[in-house]
Amino acid sequence: MAKLLRSRDLFERASKIIPGGVNSPVRMFKPHPFFTEKAQGSQLHDVDGNRYIDYCMAYGALIFGHSYRPILDAVKKQLEDGTVYGTPIEAEVELAEIITDSLPCAEMVRLANSGAEATMHAIRLARGYTGRPKLVKFDGCYHGAHDSVLVKAGSAAAISVPTSLGIPQETAKNTIVLPFNNVDALHQTFEDQGDEIAAVIVEPVIGNMGVIPPSEGYLTELRRTSNKHGSLLIFDEVITGYRLALGGAQEYYGVKPDIASLGKVLGGGFPISAVAGNKKIMENFSPTGGVYEAGTFSGNPVSVTAAIKVLTELRDHGSRIYGKLQEYTDELAENLSDFIASRKIEAQVNHVASMFTVFFTSEPVVNSEKALSSDRSKYSKFHQGLMMHGVYFPPSQFETCFVTTAHTEDDMHHTLDAAFSAMKEL
Ligand SMILES: Cc1ncc(COP(=O)(O)O)c(C=O)c1O
Structure with a gap:
């Protein structure tokens, strides 16, 4: 990943006139978020020329990915x-x-x-x-x-x-x-x-x-x-x-x-x-x-x-679409869980349909008390690590990753490689 120099400058400008530099607090992460220039399919493109496979998907707003024709x-x-x-x-x-x-x-x-x-x-x-x-x-x-x-x-x-x-x-x-x-x-x-x-x-x-x-x-x-x-x-x-x-x-x-x-x-x-x-x-x-x-x-x-x-x-293509989303998410979650188990990392992967989260905790997450037992600083490092490898998860431990119909098999391989590398680097 290239540097985020232009994003850093924009964030400095924004912080002077927009509280916290963002128009919704979930978008903030340290040292500063990247600023997006455009988005297409599964990918976000930032103003510094970096690309990320996006699993934040505007906090779940997009089921067909970005800029769906x-x-x-x-x-x-x-x-x-x-x-x-x-x-x-x-x-x-x-x-x-x-x-x-x-x-x-x-x-x-x-x-x-x-x-x-x-x-x-x-x-x-x-x-x-x-x-x-x-x-x-x-x-x-x-x-x-x-x-x-x-x-x-x-x-x-x-x-x-x-x-x-x-x-x-x-x-x-x-x-x-x-x-x-x-x-x-x-x-x-x-x-x-x-x-x-x-x-x-x-x-x-x-x-x-x-x-x-x-x-x-x-x-x-x-x-x-x-x-x-x-x-x-x-x-x-x-x-x-x-x-x-x-x-x-x-x-x-x-x-x-x-x-x-x-x-x-x-x-x-x-x-x-x-x-x-x-x-x-x-x-x-x-x-x-x-x-x-x-x-x-x-x-x-x-x-x-x-x-x-x-x-x-x-309505017209639902069974194919929901089936495909489920398959992609299952495969991603299972591979992440297997890696976590093989490395004895204290983490859990929860997933339902096309929603998933990696929690950095040793206990099953069944309520907010268990979620709050997660190691947030580990999640932040994981998030940064993923970004370095061209994958964007939501910046907070307490948000959900979303799969869309725009995510491809290539995205799957790239995401798993990125996640394994980011976890090894924790
Ligand atoms: C379950 C749920 N309800 C309501 C809202 C609020 O929606 P909006 O941000 O569009 O006001 C959100 C936003 O994340 C949400 O996740």
Whole structure:
């Protein structure tokens, strides 16, 4: 890898006028991130002329890799016809129809612009529908940067601010945080406070502490317990939606929530998100109901066009695509695990569908407490080592690597060589 001189200069400039030099804290790593010039397929190209096989993939937003031609072509055509109208368009209806056809819990859909917006609206909807104030979330799950859910959140919040400043105690007290994969804690909380709990919100597979899958039967238990107490179950499928399967984690694990939030993969690289759910609940959104939800750019034609392209490709070729992603990820994870075992390195590889994480800890990672036992400085060295060998993993131990249809057999070999070298150099 060549030097990062231009990136260093840009970072110095950025740091003077952008807090921390980045527009999202997860992008920061020491001594400074590289600045990207362009991206194509599986590769990121930085401003210093280096190339990296990318497994960050904009934190899971891309399932076809970068600059996927069919999405670009569809969007280019739409750009000529206008970028935002402030009126309804036919394509919004088409997109909502595809979502309701593909996602088990979706009878109605409301579009928004980011994952955070989608979870914020989903939570308000649950509170408005049940008339209850409290929310159960799980330690290490991240649902976006808004007040109700920035309590013991994962992703960058796991390392910097476990509970952000600026969140009033009155808000935080309505968020109950439980350990993931712990049924006893769930039951106890519902026994004590069930009639005050509007909803349980969960990442069905945690992607924001690295990958942590649900233990056998855990999601079913969330469904059963929330039903029993008249609370709603929200699956935050901002990462898992359209990534695990066409019907997201709810299809993959066969558990249907009341409401789901979607984002990332849905937009094919453009900002769009959605709240989807059962009609009786969704009709509580304004203007039919009393739960206010709105957005100037919601349902904008550019993002909607991209989303339709993503979803139709996944719908029409899903079994081949998901099979291929699974195969690639299994092969990569198994080879990494074998190497780790052969060298007696204290590390674990967790993986589900096209998501995987290498944790530097000797213990199986089943919740955020175990994830936090990982050696973060080792991960940082591994991350730097991979970069030296032309591979880009997300910079934090508490993020997920994502495989896309753009990753090739050559990428696989290159990645394994790079990972083995980086681990030997630890
Ligand atoms: C599971 C989950 N929910 C919500 C969000 C927030 O999405 P956005 O960053 O688009 O606001 C994220 C972002 O990483 C996420 O991973």
